[in-house]
Amino acid sequence: MTVTDPLALLDFDSLLSDEERQIRETVARFVTEHVRPHVADWFEEGTFPRELAPELGKLGVLGMHLDGYGCAGTSAVAYGLACLELEAGDSGLRSFVSVQGSLAMFSIWRYGSEEQKQEWLPWMAAGEAIGCFGLTEPDFGSDPANMRTRAVRDGDDWVLNGSKMWITNGSIADVATVWARTEEGIRGFLVPRGTPGFTTRTIKKKLSLRASITGELSLDDVRLPASAQLPEARGLGAPLSCLSEARFGIVFGSAGAALDCVRTTIDYANERVQFGRPIAAFQLTQQKLADMAVGLNTSALLALHLGRLKDAGTIKPHQISVGKLNNVRTALAIARECRTILGGSGITLEYSPLRHANNLESVLTYEGTSEIHSLVIGQALTGHAAFK
16 A cells, blocks of 8 residues: 555544644645745745735634634644644745744734734734734844843833844734833833834845745834733743744644655655666665654654643643754754755755755744753753753
8 A cells, every 4th residue: 555645654634623634624725726836936036925914814824723803713733734734835934824823913812902902913813914023132032031122111101222133024014022121021012013213124145934034123212102012911921922832833834844845755756767767666765755754743743742732721831842842853854855865856946845944944943942942841851940
């Protein structure tokens, strides 16, 4: 018997409900029709088509795991499966959806006022407004507690000064959730585009996540009313909880990138003939494919397990760290190995593995580096914090 899909090796879909399978198939169909025919060009041109945002809104994936305000209110597993299929198209696509829903929208949904939720969430769910999440700074990535962006009170207003770096959607966003130090600790603020003193710059010449817009946010005496503050966000735990939401999507998404690599490579290996037979018939090729399929299926099963824990309300941050560390690292190794089977063809944008490998270099770093996630797991195992 020939397995027709790499995830059928362990009958992954049998573990899903009918609704979960339907959501996965719907998103996969969208990616096939709207993304795959164009993504190589987007990657080469270094652009993300803003007009895709309303289409993603119609698909229902923007903030799909949130309740109310135009959001679908799906399970965590359903959201994860959507991320899997989105990143099978490209990490930039999943990053857009993840930042929109799990960072920008979630920060408002979880920590915002009712007025803020009504003002922004329905438009963001529809893809009519784009959000970004301003936490990382030029000098502080893994150590956000020491951020330099400041917010000081001036009468009833807040005045913000500082900068944020490596912000997905930053230069196209209609609203930014910006985190800043105050006398009371770290707080979150909603900064609409067009606010005086608030400017953005697109980061160019990237070698990774090229089908994604990455920007820098600059705040120069940005004056905001008191109503711009997220009233329920107090302390560093607020933005870190948003990051946990986004990291969960990466656990599934990186498995999707690996899935697309393995599928592409199996198809190529069956068609590429050398020494009178397809290279898929050679032992060395089959060894590589077997190892990669085992790694892929292990990653998918880990992601599904974490999704069930999240839906049960019992998931812990260190468990998400296990998922991100393992699945991104595995996906990157798979993408690189697939490129070796593709030979010279593998360095072109005609085939996806090297594009995925380049993207995964960023995924390996953002939302917590591998080193940081290793230390989070180490603390859970030993009880000792190796960093503060």
